[in-house]
Amino acid sequence: MSAKRTLHEGWTVTGDPGAPLAVTAIPAAVPGEVVSDLLAAGLVGDPYTDRAEQELAWVGRHDWTYRTSFDFEGGDWDGVDLAFDGLDTVARVSLNGAVVGETANMHRRYRFDARTAIREGANELEVAFTAPYTYAEAQRERLGDRPNAYPEPGNFIRKAACNFGWDWGPNLAGVGIWRPVRLETWRTARLAEVVPHVSIEVADGAVKGVVEFAVDLQRAGDADLELVCTAGDQTTTVRVPAGTGAARARVEVPNPRAWWPHNRGAQFLYDAAVSLRSGGEELDSWSHRIGFRKVELDTEPDEDGRPYQLKINGRPVWVKGVNWIPDEALFGRIDPARIERRLRQAVAAGIDYLRVWGGGVYESEDFYRLCDELGLMVGQDFLFACAAYPEEEPFWSEAEAEARDNLARLAPHPSLVTWTGNNENIWGWHDWDWQEPLGDLTWGAGYYHDLLPKLVSEVDGTRPYWPGSPYSGARELHPNEQAHGSVHIWDVWNREDYAHYRDWRPRFVAEFGYQAPPTWATVRRMTTDEPLRAETPNMLWHQKAADGQAKLQRGLDAHLPPVRDFDDWLYFTQVNQARAVRLGIEHFRSLQPYCTGSVVWQLNDCWPVTSWAAIDGEERLKPLWYALKDAYADRIATFQPEGDGVKLVLVNDSDKPWGSVVGFWKCTPQGRINGRALLTIGVAARDTAELVLTGEVAPKPGEFLVTGREDFPRATWFTKEDKDMDWPTAEFTAETRPVPGGVEVKVTAETVLRDLCLFPDRLDPAATVDKALLTLIPGEEAVFTVTSEAIAASAALTAALTSKPVLRAIND
Structure with missing residues (x-):
């Protein structure tokens, strides 16, 4: 043994x-x-x-x-x-x-x-x-x-x-x-590698799960060997004759329970094992959990271009995704508990897909195991990003060995659904002035178009491959052509205001995002600047994006009132980030089934920094996380522009029809209701419906629309930007009461309260809150639950929950 x-x-x-x-x-x-x-x-x-x-x-x-x-x-x-x-x-x-x-x-x-x-x-x-x-x-x-x-x-x-x-x-x-x-020791022979190829087969109405075990052996002699291969409660034994270094075994599981993303079904997992034996003695063993599911990527051209449609077990999936980077810059600090916290935060936000970005790493076994268990799909980039890569030796051989190793290592995981050749390198060759300095030098095309697809087919064979992110599906097409395949949208943020997301009509968005600084407690970790200002030296050091502060300011100038101090700047930039990404997601969801998914840049940070993340480098939730939770809800209502007017789009990404009455109000900035509408709706499962607003229900300049307190996230539409709206100064009452583990804060609006947020980390760095970004009209209430033993134990801290800078609204 x-x-x-x-x-x-x-x-x-x-x-x-x-x-x-x-x-x-x-x-x-x-x-x-x-x-x-x-x-x-x-x-x-x-x-x-x-x-x-x-x-x-x-x-x-x-x-x-x-x-x-x-x-x-x-x-x-x-x-x-x-x-x-x-x-x-x-x-x-x-x-x-x-x-x-x-x-x-x-x-x-x-x-x-x-x-x-x-x-x-x-x-x-x-x-x-x-x-x-x-x-x-x-x-x-x-x-x-x-x-x-x-x-x-x-x-x-x-x-x-x-x-x-x-x-x-x-x-x-x-x-x-x-x-x-x-240090590993062995006798006679060992299992050098086990790759389970897991699939579902349907024949004559019968469904069976199939595991084809591809086994490589390392031998010290020519003894006859035996492989006992198990999946679930089914076992197959294969004889491996003397001198043979590889074997295959097929195990069939009748009527398997399928693995699904968490918002589509259950995550059934089966035990799989291989035992290497000689003369009845076990020499070596391998075990893993697997899941039976079928993955397809439909990229066949249609009348509009080329889709990028992910299908799980034959059913199309509208991807609610985020990009994933290494969760710490110092990788040794990343333990399974940290990974689990991050992935559970993703699930809680309605996210069902993580793209593991090509400038990081192939993640740990703990990461993929938890994705299997939590029902998170994973799209894995091969590790080439934002650069031209040499194809000469030793790099070609290293790339091949690396790909073979990780294709084999990750094969058992049902959560892993796609492989992608690189991040932005094909796009870079087209648009980033690479061609002249490269001349005849290699730059990576041989990896993305030849080596990697061959290896995915040869070693894996159960998952689709796509040459790049972005990529349009054919070399003759521009790689970031929005009618074809996957796109990255970076004119917004880099040059354009976030309202320009609506100018795009993409098939699948693999990257888009907007920046904001981290939470208050994290800012205080990353800089000792006093007094704090957006442009102090250490704040700027933790802003790595080119002209990042200027781009943040451009967004503030376009939408929000002038900032008065650092507290305003921090809150306003975080709200702007959340609004930008929510606007983008809701626009892309309103385009389904033409558009088939959005993957936000990015879920997480690796250190304290101003960035595109929804969860900052100290593991705290930024307002963007709450916006993701709303925008990725299974059922949403969203107001979208239609010509010079507005339409209401209802998106039902659930397996049940959505029949209900949806109401919305038309309000003045002072909160006076100028009109009401009640709509009886019927939206089929995994479908959308829309209604153009005309006549009395259409908003006039200066008015805004807001849906009622429904069982889906509140939708709003504003005819003017906040900086131009005649908002009254925020007025409200706020009450606190102790609850187990923390404090409940009830806010009752006396005026409109725009994007109401509560930031308890200002009082206790470990504190959390259950909601954010609430827009209320007069008479409405919101109840925040703050989890913090420290705040609950202090009358002064509890009292501080009800005023600035902890409790904020745009019009305060």
């Missing part, structure tokens, strides 16, 4: 002598990375505060050596291997002074034969890392420079591109043993 032992204890890390800071054998966390080790040792400051990131720029330009020792009892083993699930990035692995392997790819697993180097008793293990900048710049010099959206050499090393900084992330390009390491 094989044996596996983790080697995570007793590590130290030492810097090279030329580094500006002398680092000798400080404790090192494994899994982890060197910046966290330096921080834990008290040698550097918190890289997330002020400009401390700058002070760590040297780390990625120096070599580092990790060392540990372990005891080995010996034994009659045919194989003794060192298995590394992730080394970041260019490393030489030595055991007792003998080199057993070298690496140059963060994104793949490695296994090194240690039989000749290991000894009984004490053993010394060393992993010596070459500085990532040293390696990448040497490759760039050798192969010739290529365009990159950022002035960094991240496209010349197989390392997470965002490690070198992004327009939302820091440059902390260090090194480390970032995923688990083990």
